[in-house]
Amino acid sequence: MPGQSESFVYVGKKPLMSYVLAAVMQINAESREVVIKARGQAISRAVDVAEVLRSKFVPNAVVKDIRISTETLTREDGSPSKVSSIEITLFRGEDRGPAPKT
Amino acid sequence: MPGQSESFVYVGKKPLMSYVLAAVMQINAESREVVIKARGQAISRAVDVAEVLRSKFVPNAVVKDIRISTETLTREDGSPSKVSSIEITLFRGEDRGPAPKT
Numbered sequence A, B: 001m002p003g004q005s006e007s008f009v010y011v012g013k014k015p016l017m018s019y020v021l022a023a024v025m026q027i028n029a030e031s032r033e034v035v036i037k038a039r040g041q042a043i044s045r046a047v048d049v050a051e052v053l054r055s056k057f058v059p060n061a062v063v064k065d066i067r068i069s070t071e072t073l074t075r076e077d078g079s080p081s082k083v084s085s086i087e088i089t090l091f092r093g094e095d096r097g098p099a100p101k102t
Helices: A016-027 A042-057 B016-027 B042-057
Strands: A008-010 A033-039 A061-074 A080-092 B008-010 B033-039 B061-074 B080-092
Touching (some): A008 A016, A042 A061, A042 B080, A061 B061, B008 B016, B016 B042
Parallel strands (some): B008 B033
Antiparallel strands (some): A033 A080
């Protein structure tokens, strides 16, 4: 969409928490949104990133959209290689106010 | 939903095509629908199953829903273990009629 800032986190082979923390920073920014992307074997890890973010760091995050597709990469010898990919869009819902003072 | 038949394919460590063919049979049945489920490392393979089904076998299949969640399993020693899971629901759209005779 025009004017919309897109905040991606590409998940690869680094430790899980490095992607979780990058995604937490993005979703806590003004756009309130982060798109977690991964290809091939890293797809499982992208789901882990989304689930850890929701359960441990941003409880009011909701899954806004999940898309799967097939990308065509080029191998070192120049031949094409098809690989599955995923895009998980998380959105940060309304913040709850501070707990009432008692 | 009441009365709805649920047709699951659980993706594990068998060869990819065994899951693809199971899913093709389900989506070609009366319900026109198949739910592809997987946990942990098999999540990437579940996306492969959906993508191969769509691109090679059932071109009028569409992704109806994708859900991610966290399941708690019990290890052999009785301690709990959390694992990410995915459910991909594919729906078979209207069949195109036979090609017109010329």
